[in-house]
Amino acid sequence: MTCSDLNRVLASSLQALERAGLRRVLRPMGPRRDGVVMLNGRAVVDCSSNDYLGLASDPRLLEAARTQLGGRELGVGAARLISGNREEHGRLEQALATFKGTEDALLFGSGYLANVGVVPALVAQGDGIYADSLNHASLIDGCRLSRGTVEVYAHRDLEDLERRLAGSAHRYRHRWIVTDGVFSMDGDLAPLPDLVDLAARFDAWLYVDDAHATGVLGKTGGGSSEHWGLAAPPEITMGTLGKALGTTGAFVAASATVIEFLRHRARTFVFTTGTPTCLSAAASVALTILHTDPALLGRLRSNVAIARGALRSKGIDVGGDAATPILPIVLGSSARTSQVGEALLQSGYLVGTIRPPTVPPNTARLRITVSAVHDPRQLTGLADVLSVALGKAS
Numbered sequence: 414m415t416c417s418d419l420n421r422v423l424a425s426s427l428q429a430l431e432r433a434g435l436r437r438v439l440r441p442m443g444p445r446r447d448g449v450v451m452l453n454g455r456a457v458v459d460c461s462s463n464d465y466l467g468l469a470s471d472p473r474l475l476e477a478a479r480t481q482l483g484g485r486e487l488g489v490g491a492a493r494l495i496s497g498n499r500e501e502h503g504r505l506e507q508a509l510a511t512f513k514g515t516e517d518a519l520l521f522g523s524g525y526l527a528n529v530g531v532v533p534a535l536v537a538q539g540d541g542i543y544a545d546s547l548n549h550a551s552l553i554d555g556c557r558l559s560r561g562t563v564e565v566y567a568h569r570d571l572e573d574l575e576r577r578l579a580g581s582a583h584r585y586r587h588r589w590i591v592t593d594g595v596f597s598m599d600g601d602l603a604p605l606p607d608l609v610d611l612a613a614r615f616d617a618w619l620y621v622d623d624a625h626a627t628g629v630l631g632k633t634g635g636g637s638s639e640h641w642g643l644a645a646p647p648e649i650t651m652g653t654l655g656k657a658l659g660t661t662g663a664f665v666a667a668s669a670t671v672i673e674f675l676r677h678r679a680r681t682f683v684f685t686t687g688t689p690t691c692l693s694a695a696a697s698v699a700l701t702i703l704h705t706d707p708a709l710l711g712r713l714r715s716n717v718a719i720a721r722g723a724l725r726s727k728g729i730d731v732g733g734d735a736a737t738p739i740l741p742i743v744l745g746s747s748a749r750t751s752q753v754g755e756a757l758l759q760s761g762y763l764v765g766t767i768r769p770p771t772v773p774p775n776t777a778r779l780r781i782t783v784s785a786v787h788d789p790r791q792l793t794g795l796a797d798v799l800s801v802a803l804g805k806a807s
């Protein structure tokens with residue numbers, strides 16, 4: 414086989430994607446500011462990002478990163494266990510643990526890396542994993558990389574989960590329930606109090622991926638635990654810094670013992686370069702802002718209500734839980750979803766057009782996300798143009 418053979422094989426796969434309407438393109442965009450991005454020389458309202466609080470371009474975060482960078486260093490040059498550990502990492506981890514109400518926390522380069530490192534570290538051969546069918550790809554991959562046996566239960570289906578837990582106690586040494594707190598493409602919530610209850614009844618531990626809940630759900634943005642008023646946090650909560658908290662990276666919050674164990678065993682922590690400290694400094698400021706400026710979360714919630722109300726008033730069927738800024742509109746057909754997305758772009762709005770394999774077959778959808786920094790008129794405007802676009806698209 415030669416290089417040209419490889420190119421031929423892959424080109425034919427790409428052509429198949431093209432025929433199925435699943436070819437993707439990387440669009441060059443300018444930075445996002447106040448919910449607006451430059452795309453092909455035009456300013457468009459961005460309703461597709463996870464920058465729910467507008468913190469990614471907040472001057473206070475930018476200043477913190479700039480100050481931290483100063484004349485110091487950009488990269489830390491090694492894994493943290495070698496010579497890449499810095500005070501800023503530890504300081505942010507302490508702040509995250511306080512934020513999440515746990516004893517300790519551990520930083521990762523991204524949410525993807527956290528999930529594919531932490532699940533295999535905790536789940537050994539002979540253990541069982543019960544995973545929601547709509548968990549994020551990184552959580553699916555983490556489960557696959559572990560040596561445990563994975564049982565997938567129907568999305569948010571407590572009866573299915575209970576049946577599986579009840580029938581399998583003898584089969585596994587330890588058991589884990591693994592779920593997203595907020596499902597990224599559906600905007601609905603895992604029923605955490607019930608999952609905590611099932612975990613207690615069946616001697617299982619709970620792992621919650623709070624990527625879209627961190628900085629969003631709960632009175633102070635503390636996430637799913639706070640939203641549901643859980644008496645104690647789950648054994649493991651993963652949260653990302655790249656969504657509401659405006660930077661990039663992720664963390665796991667847990668007991669001091671769990672975190673100490675992960676420092677030794679999570680391969681995506683041990684065998685990777687530490688994250689730049691300018692990001693840690695900026696993320697620390699994001700936490701301070703959440704703490705000191707509750708009006709920011711208030712604006713997000715008010716904008717979510719405005720967007721949902723405006724879409725509903727146009728007779729548009731919006732899915733997801735009203736507590737999340739993720740508003741999915743399931744159209745089914747990938748081609749129609751792309752067509753409506755393109756029409757919206759022509760009208761000055763960028764929304765997510767989500768197609769398989771990101772979502773199950775025949776459930777392609779528009780994924781609208783709302784930010785605290787959107788002007789309410791942008792959101793009512795979106796409902797107007799979307800109503801027209803849906804009417805026109807076949």
Ligand SMILES: *Cc1c(COP(=O)(O)O)cnc(C)c1O
Nearest residue numbers: 523524525549551597624653655
């Ligand atoms: C975005 C996301 C991740 C990955 O986080 P990154 O920091 O972007 O790698 C993991 N889990 C869920 C549920 C997500 O939505």
